[in-house]
Every structure is written in C-alpha cells, then in structure tokens.
Amino acid sequence: MQSSPTARYIDVLTLPRVPLTFGSALIGRAAYALVFLPLLYAVTDAAGSIALGGAAVATYGATASFLSPVRAWLIDRFGARPVLALLTVMFGGALAAIATASLVGSVGATLIVLAGVAGAVAPPLGPTMRVAWGALAPSSAQLRKALSLDAVAEELLYLAGPALAGIALAFIAPGLALYVPAALVTVGGLCFVATSAVGDMSRRVRTTDVHTKSRSLLLDRRFVGVLLPALVAGAMSGTLSVAVPASLEGNGGPAAAGVALGLFAGGSALGGLVYGALKVRGSLARQLVVVSAGLLVASSFVAVVSGAVAVSVVLASAGLFFSPVMIVAYVAAHAAGGERQQNAATTWVNTSHNLGGAAGSAAAGVLIQQGGVPTAIIGTAVAGVLIIALSGILARPASTSAKIMK
Template identity: 40%
Template structure:
C-alpha cells in the first residue's frame, strides 16, 4: 500500500508544465505563427530608421519619422484590437496585415536619395497606424484554448518571455540582412515576416469563430451580469472596472521604468569610460526578465493576482532605485538583472488581470490597452530621463525613474482582481483534441 507521503509527491509531479501548454490542440502551430509575425516588430523599427536615414541623409528626419510611427502604432492599438474583437481574427487580421505590409513595401520602394522626407514620413506613419495586434490576439487565443488558470498563467508567461526574446533577436537579424540586402531589403523582410505569420495564425483552427457561441455568451454576460463599478455594462463596451485600470497602470509604470533605464545605462557606462558595456548590461536585464517570467509560470501555487501585481511593481521600483547606487558596471549589471526578475512577471500578471476583468468579446482590446500603456510609458520614460540625465546626478535619476512604480503600489492594492483561480462562466470550453 503506498505511503501517504508519496501521494503528494506524485500529485506534484503530475501537475502540467510548459510542455502541456505547447501540447494543447493546435497550440504549437498557432504560437509559432504568432511568433513568426511578431518577429517583424523587432525587425521593422530599426530597418525603417536606417532606410529613412539613408534616403534623407538626416538622423533627425529619421528619428522624427520613427517617433510618429511609434505614436501611431501605440495610440491606435486599441482601435485595431476592437476590430478584431468585433469581426474575429479571420476577418480582421488579413486585410490589416496586407495593408501594413503593402505600406512597408512602399517605403522600401521609395526610400531613395532625393525622396521628399514628408512623403516617406507619411508612408511610415500610415504603416504604424495599421500594425496588426498579433500579441493581443495570441493572448486571446490562449484563453480560448486553456481555460484552466494554471495553464493559462504558464502560457502567458511563455508568451511574454518569447516576445521579449524576439525584440532582442530582431535587431540582430537586421544586422545580418544589412550587408546582403541593405535597409530597404530589411524592411521588405519585416513585411514578409508579418504577413506570413498573420496568415498562418488565422489559418489555425483556434482562430475560427467558436461553434459554441462563446462570443455571443460573453456579450450577453457583459450586458446582463457583469458590472463596472456598480454600473451595468452594455455589450461591446470594454468595462473591466478597477481591475483593468490597475493592469494598465502597472504596465505603464513598468514601461516607464524600462524606457528610462536604457538611457541611464548608456550614461552610466559612458561615465565609467566603458560605452561598449551597455550591451551586456541590457542583456542582463533581458536574462533576468526571462528567468522571472519562466519562474512565475513554473510555480504550482502562486500568490493571487491582487497580491502579485503590487508586489512585482514594488520589486521593480526598489531594484531600479538600488541600481542607481551601484559603484561600478559589474554591480550595475547585477542590480539591473535583479530588476529584470520583476519585469516579465509584472507584465504577465497585468495581462492576466486584464484578461480576467472583461468579457470574452473584449479581451483583445483589454490586452491591447495593457500593451499600449507599456509602450506609452516606455516612450515617456525615455523622453523624461533624456531631459534630466545631463542635469541631475545619476543616482537621483534612477530614483526618479523608480518613483512612479513605487508610488503606484497603493493604487494596485485591491481585492477585486479576480483571483488566480477565477474563470468566467461565459468562457467557452476548449476544443477537444483531434
């Protein structure tokens, strides 16, 4: 007769891990397609910057064009996500991806010396306005496939770590392409990656309209049962209440901290006489973030979302403030890696909170709002520190960059997030394995 001590051990070993996430029906092909398309997000910005610079001969013109590209992409992300929520991935993503790719091809074709900078900028901005929301769509499909909260947390953790690695590898791919095809060719490669990934994604059975009417049920739940701060939420509205606002706030302060950190690391390395060390210090941030994200997904009994969100945000702020006290690059790298441990868990928890806060027919928009907040915060952090870093001591700049994350903790402490084991009754059941 087996001992009682061995039973819990076998139960723990039987708990599903990352392999179970990827073995779910259609998960591997769908996730692979999404990653292929999202690799474009790491390729296109640098390729466009270099293409516009070569065509205009001006870094300022290239920088202005890319700033507008980022602004259009970030601000219109919720609008594009709303189209996906309304019409579904199979109807909304292909035309969006085709238009985005066509505009990138137009930039590549016209990025020649003598081209008017305004014309190039207009094409670049139009492309940014059409950027398909592959990340939010993939997270919505994860929820459809994996209603179990533990598996969903692992899927979101894996998704976030993979996305971060894509943003690191994208510029490396551009570096490999430049000697072969030049900046314009790299832009074409980015367009091809996005279009191919988007079409493969919508070809997955997961992207098909759900036969059980899950979206209709979600809209009915939003109209009849769900509330937003005590008010009824009509169908089609985002809703989400305080939980969604907390997720957006956490993503914004995380982005602000990271946007500020990049420039502060550059300034620190230059003052140490080691500008070449910037790369490995920022690599330490990525490694720490990957370890933190995978660690969160691997936990068997994590703290509830309502506890994790302020905890990770506070940890990021404290680690960032401590990094400003580092006396040398080695300790700065260690402190930055420690800060990275909180980055991916904070973002993953933000996406989970947003996903749980809204009805099924609003999840793509909720994820897009979190993504928009992170990108907007990153841009604001970089711009603000750029104004301060030459006028204030670096330790003070680190402390000021950490302040929003620490100041947000009281606002993030709430009990209405919907715990790690919550699940909406309107969620459709997963498709059976073929």
C-alpha cells in the same frame, strides 16, 4: 476553469492546435523586432538626415501605440479573422512601400507618412495570441504557463531581432532589409489568421448580440488597477534605457550599455520562465504589487552602483521581475475582458506599458540633465511606489479575477 497544478511547459506546447497557432503567430511577431533599425537607416539614407530617420521611427511608434485600442476594438466588434487579415496585408504592404520608396530615393516627408501608415495598421498579433491562449489552454495553471511562455518568447524576439537586423545591415541596403519583416508578417500573420483558434474568436462575435454596448474597461477601477503596474514596468524600462547609457558613458560606452540592457532582457526572459513554473498563491492584485515592488527595488540599485559589471548584475537581477509583472497583468486582463472585450483588455495592458515607457524615457532625459542618473532612477522609483500603492487600492476588491491563479 479547473486547476492543473502539475502543468509543465511541454504540456502547453503539445496541446491541440498550439504548435501551429503559436508558431505562426511568432513568425508574424518577429517582424516587429526587425523593423526599427532598417526603418531608421532606410529613411536616413534616402532623406540624407538622421533627424528625419528618427522622425519616421517616432511616427511609426506613435501611431502603432496610440491607435492600438482602436484596432483591438475593431477586432472585438467585427471579429479577429477579417480585421487581422486586412491589417496584416496592409501592414506588410506599407513596409514594402517604405522599402521601395527608400530604394528609389523618395523625399523624407513621403517616407514619414508611410511610416505613420504602417504603425496605424500594425496587426495586434501579440495581444490576439494572448487572447487565443485563453481558449487553447483549458486550465488556469496551463494558461499561466502559456502566458509565461508567450512573454519569454517575446523578450527573446526583441533581444535577437535588433542584433540580426544589425548584422543584415552590414551586408544589404536598409531598404532591402525592410522586405524581410514585410514578408514575415504577411506569411506568419495570414497563417495565424487561418488557424481555428482565430476563427473561433470571430464566431464568438457573430453569436453575440453585436448591438449590445459593453461598458468601457477604463471605467472599471479594478481594471485600471491592473493597468497601473504595467505602466510602472514600462516607465522603469524606459528610464533604464536612457539612464544606463548615461551611467556607463565613461565606463565602457555604448558597448557596455548594450550588454547591460541585453542582460535586463535576458533576466526578464528567465524571470518569466521561473514565474510560470511556480505555483503562486494569492490574488492577482497582491501578486502585481509584490512583483512590481520587486522591479522597482532591484532597479533602484542602478542609482548607487558604478561600473559596467555592477550595473549589468543589477539589471540582470531587476529583469527577473519584469516579465512576471506583464504575465500577471495579462492573466488579470483575460479575466476582466470577458467574452466581448478580450482583445481590448490585453491591448490596454500593452498600451499602458508603452505609454509608461515613453513617459519614463522622456522624464529620464530631463532628470539626468538636471540632477544626474541617480535622480532619474530614484524619481521613477518613488513615482512608481505611489502608483503601485494606488493600484493595490483600486484592484483589491477584484474577487472575480483573484481566484484564477490559486
């Protein structure tokens, strides 16, 4: 892969096939940012229980996260186009089924099962798009910019999605609101599947010996070293999502916490743009250690500041490091996945982040109960430092991936 140090974001957006491929993928991916609130309230209203609504959201999230490596393996094994098309139709249908069932007043158990089915068949549009960038962006500099742009777009989707869903719920029933992500993922997902970039992935699978067994990426210690920073980033994000509302409970309450966490997402989007614009030298392993350490250090100041303004400033600063961690991890995953395990590699990065987020949220609740917000933040930071140190040891010899961003 040749170097292109003068690559700009506009260069990436005007590459052949990029507008249609990236645009259609974003339409489909927007559905994910719009699902959670309508799902929660649709089940709550139909079943008459917020507990059952929370259980439906948790079931959806659990099946979506824990089965993501299986969906990635299916794509790598049978090709992106047929598998993604099937998953997209099934996911859109599952969301429409939940919407309809909630509107007719189905029992909570039925809605929870449907939520689990929806999560199980959620099409990995994001990971597949990140694989497609490897073919669409012909140089290493353009690939990094493309992945930076992708990360920023995803941050903005999850920043705007819940707000738009909340506004919609003020005017229409939650069940009706669920039809919107169902339509978005079906239209955007199928348009994405129809692009030549996705078709090329399927052709690569067909021209490779499908009976050749690939060694599991998780048996490669260097790849595990790449996943650990994503795990740490997720853990700190999950910790903050619980610690910040607790910290601001008597100082602005939910509104202040929402603004502060929104600034974290905004800082992450800005950090991704800036990082993609820079020409960063050094191995991927070293970059992961540096930006992950920056995230931990900046986030740790939440433990020592007070007040909505101070917490918001700290979170905006910490957010600058979040997207760069994920961007470098995705670039490293591109290198590690080779021809046959691209989707699996990028999906494992997502899965590591999600597992870290779940662990961070769960641990934060216990630590805050026992010792307060500072205990939760510092506890996550200390554990994160140890994990990042292990990551540096495991990933250090990754000579094949270390050169890609020089």
